[in-house]
Amino acid sequence: MNTPDTSNANHVRIVEVGPRDGLQNEKTIIPAATKIALIDRLSACGFPVVEATSFVSPKWVPQLADADDVLPAIARKDGMLYPVLVPNEKGLDRALAAGVREIAVFTAASDAFNQRNINCDIAESLRRIAPVIERAKADGLWVRGYVSTVLGCPYQGEVPLSDVTRVTRELYALGCDEISLGDTIGVGTPRKARAMLEACADDVPMAKLAVHFHDTYGQALANIAACLDAGVRIVDSAVGGLGGCPYAQGASGNVASEDLVYMLHGLGMQTGVDLDAVCDTARWINGELRRAPVSRLAQIPNERRFPKTSAA
Amino acid sequence: MNTPDTSNANHVRIVEVGPRDGLQNEKTIIPAATKIALIDRLSACGFPVVEATSFVSPKWVPQLADADDVLPAIARKDGMLYPVLVPNEKGLDRALAAGVREIAVFTAASDAFNQRNINCDIAESLRRIAPVIERAKADGLWVRGYVSTVLGCPYQGEVPLSDVTRVTRELYALGCDEISLGDTIGVGTPRKARAMLEACADDVPMAKLAVHFHDTYGQALANIAACLDAGVRIVDSAVGGLGGCPYAQGASGNVASEDLVYMLHGLGMQTGVDLDAVCDTARWINGELRRAPVSRLAQIPNERRFPKTSAA
Numbered sequence: 331m332n333t334p335d336t337s338n339a340n341h342v343r344i345v346e347v348g349p350r351d352g353l354q355n356e357k358t359i360i361p362a363a364t365k366i367a368l369i370d371r372l373s374a375c376g377f378p379v380v381e382a383t384s385f386v387s388p389k390w391v392p393q394l395a396d397a398d399d400v401l402p403a404i405a406r407k408d409g410m411l412y413p414v415l416v417p418n419e420k421g422l423d424r425a426l427a428a429g430v431r432e433i434a435v436f437t438a439a440s441d442a443f444n445q446r447n448i449n450c451d452i453a454e455s456l457r458r459i460a461p462v463i464e465r466a467k468a469d470g471l472w473v474r475g476y477v478s479t480v481l482g483c484p485y486q487g488e489v490p491l492s493d494v495t496r497v498t499r500e501l502y503a504l505g506c507d508e509i510s511l512g513d514t515i516g517v518g519t520p521r522k523a524r525a526m527l528e529a530c531a532d533d534v535p536m537a538k539l540a541v542h543f544h545d546t547y548g549q550a551l552a553n554i555a556a557c558l559d560a561g562v563r564i565v566d567s568a569v570g571g572l573g574g575c576p577y578a579q580g581a582s583g584n585v586a587s588e589d590l591v592y593m594l595h596g597l598g599m600q601t602g603v604d605l606d607a608v609c610d611t612a613r614w615i616n617g618e619l620r621r622a623p624v625s626r627l628a629q630i631p632n633e634r635r636f637p638k639t640s641a642a
Numbered sequence: 643m644n645t646p647d648t649s650n651a652n653h654v655r656i657v658e659v660g661p662r663d664g665l666q667n668e669k670t671i672i673p674a675a676t677k678i679a680l681i682d683r684l685s686a687c688g689f690p691v692v693e694a695t696s697f698v699s700p701k702w703v704p705q706l707a708d709a710d711d712v713l714p715a716i717a718r719k720d721g722m723l724y725p726v727l728v729p730n731e732k733g734l735d736r737a738l739a740a741g742v743r744e745i746a747v748f749t750a751a752s753d754a755f756n757q758r759n760i761n762c763d764i765a766e767s768l769r770r771i772a773p774v775i776e777r778a779k780a781d782g783l784w785v786r787g788y789v790s791t792v793l794g795c796p797y798q799g800e801v802p803l804s805d806v807t808r809v810t811r812e813l814y815a816l817g818c819d820e821i822s823l824g825d826t827i828g829v830g831t832p833r834k835a836r837a838m839l840e841a842c843a844d845d846v847p848m849a850k851l852a853v854h855f856h857d858t859y860g861q862a863l864a865n866i867a868a869c870l871d872a873g874v875r876i877v878d879s880a881v882g883g884l885g886g887c888p889y890a891q892g893a894s895g896n897v898a899s900e901d902l903v904y905m906l907h908g909l910g911m912q913t914g915v916d917l918d919a920v921c922d923t924a925r926w927i928n929g930e931l932r933r934a935p936v937s938r939l940a941q942i943p944n945e946r947r948f949p950k951t952s953a954a
Contacts, residue, residue, distance in 0.1 A: 551861060592861070596832075626860035
């Protein structure tokens, strides 16, 4: 399956989560056609993975109630993954009916967060996830696992590292192909982020771990750079810095894909992503949402981006 | 003099440049009383160095034409430094008349940038700076040197590392007590930033070097983290992310002091700075300028900042 090219230490696989994590929190319902266009534009940008939508109950995430319409309508590109969020077996049934090939399951490293987000504790969430993964694997699906609140929880505060590593280990044991470690409220700083990643990599191969940062405290890129130093090669981001967490107070958007791509290319990393196209997509989707882009790169016209700039 | 506490590898000296680099570009003239209040508030925050104003010709920087009124009026705190920008001997005369004790001289690693900024090439700029430093040192002043465009120039594009190290070395040889390496247009990424710093540290002691990042491309904190790894312990920033460079297209504000302080404290570094007070000051000065804060931390109410947050 599509896993990072571990033969090339300079290759980073970006998981573009804008259509799901980026949009789920929007209050005004976005037309399905816009979501489909966004996903297709992101495919064209060269992202190897685009998280397409969520089969969480429309009662909880009304913005993505059209998942059954969106998923079958996207233009799938060969070799690309389009995971969708699946909370339970009922969600899996819906996703399978819509032709899903990749899913993402989710829990948190904090009982308090899970109680408010999915109304059960960590142990119960893993009991619910287990049969979802089992059925998905039996059907040949690729499965991503999310662990939220890995560097702090808006309800319980500090999250013990041992809880993060335990949940990560258990999701891996249940059969996840890859596990994304999420700083849901964006409070982490580079040293803690790296230590958290390295602790998880004691139990799960680094090549199976992703990092997922929100930029609430402005630390996302610094944290990613530190985690790259520690060896991670899968990084989540959202075009235009879209997003936030509906159940976490103060959680602003995901790290912006275009700012991430600029950093990675500056670090000599390969991503396969066309930065001009990402910036264009960021400006386009922000226009659809009637707001200014929050990312830095989207505010710079492509033709004026360094080092293209010549004497004025 | 006030130099970094090199006996404590965990101490970072933040040079708050908001009142000068942050305000110089503002079009609406700010009252001197507001500038004085800003400097005094920043002193109270615990910043060890506050760059107060500029004695560049009012023709070039009209916003800081009141330097002669501002500098004598600030409430100096013992042990603190309040450098002011001085372009030439005439500026030094003005600064001395206003009771200056610390100055900052400046040039760039790019001839093209200097030509547009100060109307001469690097060599000529150093010839102009030499007598300023000489007189300043004879008068017992502390002298900071700035090197702009260390990671790219808006006019010539790439800046050879050898030009950066040469200018840095020459400023040090001329007698600067400390040299700040400025990514004026914010285009650097962590690996290049670190390599640039390390190359400069081959010639000048690391304890005498500062890094100065603008956040135009969102890379500032990631670059600072990489430079901290390389050993730098003096970092420039501006409250509220104020600022920009009047002669550099696309140059947005300085890295925000409050976002920097959050990162440094998260890294286990000591700064002596009160984060609550910096956030309050950022919100206050942004209110005076009638705009929303651009920093992340200033957008989070102090009492809701992690990890103070308790169950809602």
